[in-house]
Every structure is written in structure tokens, then in C-alpha cells.
Amino acid sequence: MTQDTITAPVPTEPSAKEQPLIRVRSLKQYFNINTGFFQSRPLKAVDDISFDIRAGETLGLVGESGCGKTTAGRTILHLYQPTAGEIIYRGKTIRTREDVQEFRTHATMVFQDPYSSLDPRMTVEDIIGEPLDVHHIYRNPKERRERILELMEHVGLNSEHAARYAHEFSGGQRQRVGIARALAVSPDFIVCDEPVSALDVSIQAQVINMFDELQDKLGLTYLFIAHDLLVVRHISDRIAVMYLGKMVELADSGEIYSRPLHPYSKALMSAVPVPDPKAARANQRITLTGEIPSPLNAPGGCPFHTRCPYANARCTELMPEFRELEKGRFVACHRAEEING
Amino acid sequence: MALLEVRNLSTSFFTDEGEVRAVNGVSFDLERGRVLGIVGESGSGKSVTAYSIMQILASTGRIVGGSVRFDGQELVGAGEKVMKTVRGNRISIIFQDPMTSLNPTYTIGRQLMEAILLHTDRNREQAHERAVEMLRLVNVNEPEKRMKQYPYEFSGGMRQRVMIAMALACEPDILIADEPTTALDVTIQAGILELMKDIQKKIGMAIIMITHDLGVVAQLCDEVIVMYAGAICEQGTADEIFYNPKHEYTKGLLRSIPTASNTDQKLEPISGTPIDLLNMPKGCPFAPRCDAAMKICIRSRCERMEINEHHAAACWQNLREEMLRAGVEQKGGEQS
Numbered sequence: 001m002t003q004d005t006i007t008a009p010v011p012t013e014p015s016a017k018e019q020p021l022i023r024v025r026s027l028k029q030y031f032n033i034n035t036g037f038f039q040s041r042p043l044k045a046v047d048d049i050s051f052d053i054r055a056g057e058t059l060g061l062v063g064e065s066g067c068g069k070t071t072a073g074r075t076i077l078h079l080y081q082p083t084a085g086e087i088i089y090r091g092k093t094i095r096t097r098e099d100v101q102e103f104r105t106h107a108t109m110v111f112q113d114p115y116s117s118l119d120p121r122m123t124v125e126d127i128i129g130e131p132l133d134v135h136h137i138y139r140n141p142k143e144r145r146e147r148i149l150e151l152m153e154h155v156g157l158n159s160e161h162a163a164r165y166a167h168e169f170s171g172g173q174r175q176r177v178g179i180a181r182a183l184a185v186s187p188d189f190i191v192c193d194e195p196v197s198a199l200d201v202s203i204q205a206q207v208i209n210m211f212d213e214l215q216d217k218l219g220l221t222y223l224f225i226a227h228d229l230l231v232v233r234h235i236s237d238r239i240a241v242m243y244l245g246k247m248v249e250l251a252d253s254g255e256i257y258s259r260p261l262h263p264y265s266k267a268l269m270s271a272v273p274v275p276d277p278k279a280a281r282a283n284q285r286i287t288l289t290g291e292i293p294s295p296l297n298a299p300g301g302c303p304f305h306t307r308c309p310y311a312n313a314r315c316t317e318l319m320p321e322f323r324e325l326e327k328g329r330f331v332a333c334h335r336a337e338e339i340n341g
Numbered sequence: 342m343a344l345l346e347v348r349n350l351s352t353s354f355f356t357d358e359g360e361v362r363a364v365n366g367v368s369f370d371l372e373r374g375r376v377l378g379i380v381g382e383s384g385s386g387k388s389v390t391a392y393s394i395m396q397i398l399a400s401t402g403r404i405v406g407g408s409v410r411f412d413g414q415e416l417v418g419a420g421e422k423v424m425k426t427v428r429g430n431r432i433s434i435i436f437q438d439p440m441t442s443l444n445p446t447y448t449i450g451r452q453l454m455e456a457i458l459l460h461t462d463r464n465r466e467q468a469h470e471r472a473v474e475m476l477r478l479v480n481v482n483e484p485e486k487r488m489k490q491y492p493y494e495f496s497g498g499m500r501q502r503v504m505i506a507m508a509l510a511c512e513p514d515i516l517i518a519d520e521p522t523t524a525l526d527v528t529i530q531a532g533i534l535e536l537m538k539d540i541q542k543k544i545g546m547a548i549i550m551i552t553h554d555l556g557v558v559a560q561l562c563d564e565v566i567v568m569y570a571g572a573i574c575e576q577g578t579a580d581e582i583f584y585n586p587k588h589e590y591t592k593g594l595l596r597s598i599p600t601a602s603n604t605d606q607k608l609e610p611i612s613g614t615p616i617d618l619l620n621m622p623k624g625c626p627f628a629p630r631c632d633a634a635m636k637i638c639i640r641s642r643c644e645r646m647e648i649n650e651h652h653a654a655a656c657w658q659n660l661r662e663e664m665l666r667a668g669v670e671q672k673g674g675e676q677s
Contacts, residue, residue, distance in 0.1 A: 064526035170614045200382040201553060202630075205597035205610030212607065229527065230556070234599035234608065254604070271531035273556030275598055277579045280559045287535060288528050291496050 019091075020052035021189060021221050022076070022107075027085035029068075029075045033296060043296050045071040047245035048085070050322065051330075053189070058215065058222040060236030060253060062229055062268070066295055068245040069225045073191040076223065077107055089189075105135050108182040112194035114174030118166040124177050125162040128152065131184040151180040154217075155210060172203035179210070183218070191223045196231060208235055229272045233257055238328075241265045244295055244303035247322055250330040261331045261340050264304045302334070310339050342413060343370035344514060344547055345394070350407035350417075352386075352393045361618045363389040365571035366407070368645075371515065376541060376548045378562035378579070380555060380594075384615060386571035387551045391517045394549075395434055396424050412514065430460040433508035437520035439500035443492040449476075450488030453507055460511040475506040478543075479536060498529035502536065509540065516541075517549045522557060534560050555598060559583065567591045570616045570626035573645070577652030587654035589634075590627045625657070633658055 027049050030042035046068045053059050061069045075082050078100045087094045087103075094103050108131070111117035118127055128148050131137075138144040149159050155176040166174055175195060182190055192211070196204045208231065214220055226232045232239060233253050240250040241264065249262040260266045267286040274280055290307045293299055302320050305311040314334055322332040333339075352364040364386040371377050381387040392398050394409055396416070409416040411427060436442050444452060453472035457463055463471060469488070476484035479502040492500060501521060508516055518537070522530040538561060541548055550561055558565055558579065565582040567575045567590065575588040586592045593611040613630035622629060628638040635657060643655045 064528065172614065200615060201555070201594060202382060202597055202611035203615070205608040206612075208599075209608055209610060227526065230599040234604055257601075267528055271527045273527075273530070273534070273554065273560045275555035275559050275583070275595070275600060277559045277583050279601070280556075285531055285535065287532055291498065292526075 019055065021055040021090065022053040023086075023088040024052070024076060025050050025086045025088065027072070027075060027087070028083040029071050029080055030083045035296075041296060044245045044298060045295060046075060047298075049242070049245075049247045050085075051240060051247060051250055053221060053223060054237075055188075055221055056215075056219060057237040058211075058224050058235055060232035060239040061223060061225045061242065062227065062232050062239060063242035064227065064268075064292060066244075066292060067242040068295070069242050070193055072242065073109070073193050073223055073225050077109055077191055078103065079109070105185045106187050107189040107191070108185060108187045109191045109193065110175075110178050110182045110195045113198050114166075114171055114178050115198070117178055118174055120166055123163055123165060124152075124157070124169075127166070127177055128180045128184055131181060135185055137185060147184070151183055154183060154214065155180045170203075171199050172206055175199060175207055176210070179207075179214070183214070186218075188219065189221045189223070191225065193225045194227065195224075197226060197228060204231065211235060229257075229268065230274075241268065244293065244298050246303050246319075246332060247330075248304065248332045250322075252328065255329065259340075261325060261329065261336050262304075262333050263308045263310050263339065302332070310335050344373045344412060345371040346408075346410040347371075347390075347394065348408045348410075350390065350393055350409060351405045352389050352398065352402060353405045354399070354402045356401060358619055362621065363402070363571050363618065364393060367568075367571075367573055368407075369566055369573070369576060371547050371549065373514070373547055374541075374545045375564060376550060376562045378550045378552065378558040378565045379568060380552060380558055380565060381568035382553060382615060384570070384618060385568040387568050388519055389571075390568070391434065391519055391549060391551055395428055395432060395517065397428070397434075429456060429508075429513075430511045431513050432515045432517065433511070433513040434517040434519060435501070435504045435508050435521050437523050439497055439504050439524065442504055443500060445492050448489055448491055449495070449503055453488070453503070453510065456507050457510045471510060472506075475510050476503070478509070478540065479503070479506045481506070496529075497525055498532060501525060501533055505533075505536065505540070509544065509546075512544060513546055515547045515549065517551070519551045520553070521550075523552070523554070530557075537561065555583075555594065567594070570618065570621065572626065572642075573655065574627065575652075575654040575656070577648070577654075581648075581652040585648075585652070587648050587652065587659055588627075588656040589631045589658060591654075593631075625655075635661070 027046055029046040030044050032040040033043045034040050049072060061072065063069045074080050076087055078094060089103055094100060125148055128151055129144055132144055132147060138147060152159060152161065157176055196207050199207060224232060224235055236253045238251065239253045239256045241248050243264050249256065249265045256265060257269055260269050267288045270283065270286045288307045293306055299306050301316045301318055305315040320332045320334045322330055325331050325336055348368050350364055350367045354361040354363055367390055379387045379390065393404050404417055450472055453475065454468045457468040457471050473484045473488060476487060481487050481499060481502055495503065522533050525533065552558060562579050565577065565579050566573055569590050574590045575582060582591060586595055596609040597611055599608060611630055616626055624639045624641050625643055628634040631638065637657050643657045645653050645655045646659055647653050
């Protein structure tokens with residue numbers, strides 16, 4: 001760990017006990033967008049983010065559409081080849097194709113839309129069995145079958161569901177199938193990309209509880225990406241906030257709600273519609289002016305300066321460093337001390 | 342007399358698999374200047390209720406019973422001619438998806454003016470003026486310039502503002518908002534809700550807010566209707582519904598959402614799966630998922646019962662509690 005040649009800000013020097021499961025260093029993901037004849041410009045979907053994910057924790061990743069949270073999740077799993085930066089899994093940097101292959105038996109993904117992420121022509125058994133086939137995890141068909149039934153039990157599906165097709169299930173049950181598929185290779189890390197946002201309120205709670213139970217039972221680590229801040233707070237130990245491809249704040253989930261430090265986090269937290277009329281009447285909302293700039297024309301300096309009530313000349317020129325302001329609290333704001341003082 | 346009186350409204354869709362009773366005996370009043378929230382999950386009938394009021398149902402759908410009286414006039418069976426004077430003029434509606442509700446080939450200005458020219462006697466110049474005024478009302482910057490732009494030049498939040506401007510251009514008595522912020526980000530959503538609140542105060546129209554998000558209801562609504570399987574479970578003031586729920590479904594919903602106070606606890610989900618409208622149970626539609634279901638719940642559907650002046654619910658539990666209370670009082674009386 002210590003002979004790292006990384007120049008990026010290193011968030012924590014992990015103690016032996018709190019060895020992070022995954023370290024993300026200066027991760028960048030640019031997409032080339034055609035802007036005209038033979039012209040293209042990079043869209044900086046994820047622009048230089050660094051953070052750690054501790055073993056056994058749930059790290060929530062929040063932000064508004066276009067902030068790069070989904071891209072970050074996918075790039076961490078190497079579903080996209082990172083433009084720059086490193087993903088370090090259990091102290092080993094993922095570099096070659098073999099590394100990626102190997103990494104994918106430890107890290108999987110649950111997708112947002114249970115209606116489009118499951119092949120309608122495959123039975124549940126084959127959907128869950130596919131990762132087992134790809135990674136040659138079983139020795140004979142009996143073992144495959146047993147493993148599939150075990151996985152279905154984990155997520156609360158009956159063995160009689162195995163021969164059915166995805167369209168025969170409700171949204172909540174489909175998401176259970178998606179989770180069983182993600183669990184097939186016995187991963188220790190799962191990226192959950194908006195796993196409950198397509199579900200009805202009464203079903204959401206079932207799935208959220210299942211994530212909790214599976215974590216306890218199987219010792220899983222989650223990167224939980226969502227835009228519903230109440231759900232994220234419920235499930236996460238720590239929360240990271242992204243804005244226009246940058247990470248602006250990272251803190252314990254209770255802290256970030258009760259005392260957000262970054263001006264954007266403040267606005268985001270105050271915008272959450274709390275299901276409590278009295279609290280809603282008392283809430284002093286910070287209303288942001290303006291729109292989120294297009295990531296193609298991201299402003300220079302701090303990406304938030306166009307909408308920030310505290311922005312000054314320095315903010316328009318210089319990107320603030322993502323620094324540890326208090327122990328375990330990271331924030332990227334020049335004026336964090338001033339405005340929180 | 343209330344501005345809108347809905348009585349026993351029932352709407353069905355006639356599909357190949359049979360009759361789907363999407364709305365089943367819904368009754369409520371809406372007073373002038375009030376904000377009514379209708380909450381429920383997908384398939385609860387909340388949107389169909391609104392579409393039935395506006396009579397903009399899909400071709401397979403039909404109002405099969407009940408009445409909708411708007412400002413003293415019966416709308417069910419009144420005919421398309423009457424509806425045309427009401428729709429978009431005195432009752433307006435905005436939809437969930439601002440991306441698809443605007444015509445991409447016309448300028449924003451043209452689309453705004455279309456509504457104004459259709460429903461009022463203003464000439465083009467006055468209509469243009471009115472359109473600019475409306476854009477200003479919904480806080481769109483540089484309205485004159487924006488009038489000449491096309492929908493693709495607007496962001497999602499801005500498009501929803503344009504939809505609101507369009508819906509309000511004829512100063513309707515009622516604005517129906519069908520999940521107006523569901524497709525938007527939280528900070529944009531907060532802005533739109535704030536805007537609706539402001540305008541509601543300024544113009545004094547009534548709003549029917551249809552949403553699945555109890556948070557949105559808490560921000561905006563005076564009164565709330567909770568729907569399940571096409572019927573009203575519970576209705577009352579927002580405070581009554583949130584702090585004194587009297588239907589097992591409402592209680593379950595409130596327990597199952599993450600809030601500030603239950604972060605460290607496990608959520609209590611509602612068990613089971615959403616109802617199949619083609620196979621409705623005989624008794625209370627929520628009974629198969631209800632932890633507190635009694636024999637009577639499975640046998641027969643509970644009628645609406647008054648809890649107090651501001652609150653009514655259709656749940657047998659309330660009758661049971663009342664009987665228990667009466668029993669206790671009686672016993673107490675005997676003893677003394």
C-alpha cells in the first residue's frame with residue numbers, strides 16, 4: 001500500500017483493521033461525443049474521483065441525473081474501460097483482462113430496471129445460472145441446479161419459480177431474480193444501481209430489508225447508487241455526493257443529513273421531500289437557481305460555482321481539492337470552513 | 342356546494358381478459374383553493390380517477406357509474422361539447438413526463454398560444470402577451486427569447502414549468518397534476534413544488550395532486566386520499582392521515598418508508614404482492630396482504646366510516662376498536 005505511486009489526494013491511510021475492500025484512485029471516465037463533422041469532445045462523466053469502500057459497509061452514492069454516479073459504478077466494475085485511474089481490489093490493482101475476469105467473480109451488479117435487465121426468453125433458472133456457466137463454477141448439472149435453488153432461497157423465491165419466465169413475475173420478484181443472479185458467483189462486493197427506484201413503495205421496503213439481510217448473512221459490501229435520498233440514508237453507512245462528475249462530499253450517513261458541509265449537499269438535503277407534514281412546513285429550503293450545466297460544457301473551477309450561493313472569484317478558477325476537513329469527512333469546497341464556521 | 346363533487350365514480354377497462362375495474366366507487370369533494378393529494382401505488386386507480394374526471398380515458402375504458410359534478414354541472418354523460426368547454430379551460434391537467442407532452446416540432450410560444458387562442462377570445466397579439474406573462478409567472482428567464490425556442494432547448498424542469506404555464510394560461514378552477522415531479526431530480530422537484538404552492542396562493546385554484554410519493558404529499562397537500570385497488574381506503578386532512586392513520590394499508594405504507602426517525606431500525610414492509618385487478622377478492626382488497634386481517638375482512642368489504650369531522654376510513658379494525666372501547670366502558674359501568 002505504502003509504495004503507491006499515486007499523486008492524487010489519498011483520502012485515508014487505512015489502519016490494519018480498516019483495510020478497504022476497494023480503493024478508487026483518480027478514476028476518470030470520458031466519453032467521446034461527436035459534436036460535428038470529424039469533431040468530437042470528451043464528455044467527462046466521471047472526472048477524477050478517489051475514495052475507499054470498506055469491507056462490509058454500504059457506501060451510498062447520490063447525485064442528480066447526469067452527475068456520473070451510474071458511470072462511476074460501472075467503471076469500478078470495469079464494464080467500461082476507465083480512461084484513467086485505478087481500481088484496487090484487496091490491495092491488487094486491476095490492470096489486465098485476466099484481472100478483470102478474476103475481479104468479476106468477486107464483484108457484481110444489480111441493475112435498476114427489473115423489466116429490461118432480464119432476458120424475456122430465458123427461464124429464471126437460466127438467468128440465475130448464466131454467471132455460473134460463464135465462470136465455470138459447477139462441476140455437474142446437479143451441482144448447478146442445487147446452487148440455483150440455494151440462491152433462490154436466499155432471495156425468497158420458491159423452487160417452483162425456477163421454470164418460469166421473467167414476465168410472469170411482479171417487479172419486486174423480478175428484482176429478486178436480478179439479485180440472485182448477482183449473488184451467483186458468491187461475490188463480496190455488489191454495485192446496486194438504483195435497485196429499488198422502479199418498485200412500488202410497499203415493495204421497496206421488502207427489497208431494502210433483503211439487501212440488509214443478505215449483507216449480514218453473506219458479509220457483502222455494497223456500493224448503493226440511488227437518487228432517493230431517504231432510501232440511501234436508510235441503507236448506507238457512509239454517503240458520497242457527486243455533482244457533474246466530481247465527488248463533492250463524503251461522510252457518515254447520519255452526519256451528511258444532519259450537518260452537510262458542501263453547499264450542494266446542503267441544497268440537496270433540504271430538497272428531500274420528507275413524508276411528514278409538520279417537518280415539511282418547518283423546513284427552510286435552500287432553493288438552487290439555475291440548471292445543472294451540461295457535462296459537455298462543464299464550467300471551469302468548481303463545477304458547482306454557477307449555482308452556488310457562496311461562490312467567489314477563486315471558485316470560478318480553481319477546482320477545490322477533495323480534502324479531509326474533519327476525521328472521516330471529505331469535502332471539495334474552498335470555503336467549507338468559512339461557511340460552516 | 343363544493344367545486345367538484347365526485348360520487349361513486351366507477352371506471353372499467355374492457356380487455357380481452359375481462360373487465361378491469363380500475364376505479365370502484367370513489368367519492369370525494371374538492372373545495373375551491375384546496376390542495377388534494379391522491380396517493381397510491383401503480384394500479385391503485387389514482388390516475389384513472391383523474392382521467393375519468395377529465396374524460397380522457399383510453400378507448401377501452403369507460404365510466405360505468407357514478408357522477409362528477411363540477412361547479413353544479415354534471416359531467417358524466419354531458420357529452421364532448423360540454424367537456425370541451427371544461428377541459429383545458431376550467432380543469433387543466435399536467436402529466437408526468439414533460440419530455441413527451443410537448444410537440445417537438447413547434448416552438449414553445451406557438452404551443453402556449455394555441456391553448457390561449459383556443460379557450461379565450463384574445464387575438465394573437467394579446468395571446469402572445471399572455472404567454473410571455475405566463476412564462477414569467479413560472480419563473481422562466483428571458484421569456485421573450487424562450488418563446489421562440491423549441492422543446493429540445495429546454496431542460497426537464499423547464500419543460501415542466503412550460504407545461505404548468507400552459508395549464509394555467511386560462512386560469513382554471515382546478516389543476517390536476519399527475520405525478521408532475523416523478524421524472525425530475527430532487528432539487529428540480531423542490532423548485533416545481535415550491536412554484537405550484539406559490540401560484541396556488543396567487544391564483545387560488547384548487548389542485549389535485551396525484552403521486553405515489555408520500556413526501557410530495559406532505560409538502561403540498563391540505564387533504565389526502567389514499568387509494569388501493571381502485572377504491573379509497575382512507576381520506577382526511579394531511580395531518581390526520583400522517584399522524585393518525587386509520588386504515589391498515591395507510592399504516593403499512595407509513596411504516597414501510599424510510600424516514601428521519603427509523604434509520605437504525607428495520608423497515609416494516611407490507612407483505613405479499615400488489616393486487617391483480619382481474620382477480621379481486623370478495624372482501625377488503627387489502628385483506629390478503631394485511632397482517633391484522635380478521636374473518637370479516639375476507640368476507641365483506643368495509644364501507645367508509647367517519648373517524649371524525651376531518652377523517653374517514655374503510656377498515657373493519659376501526660369498528661372493532663370502537664366495539665372494544667364500548668365493551669370496556671360497559672364493563673366499567675357495571676362494576677361501579
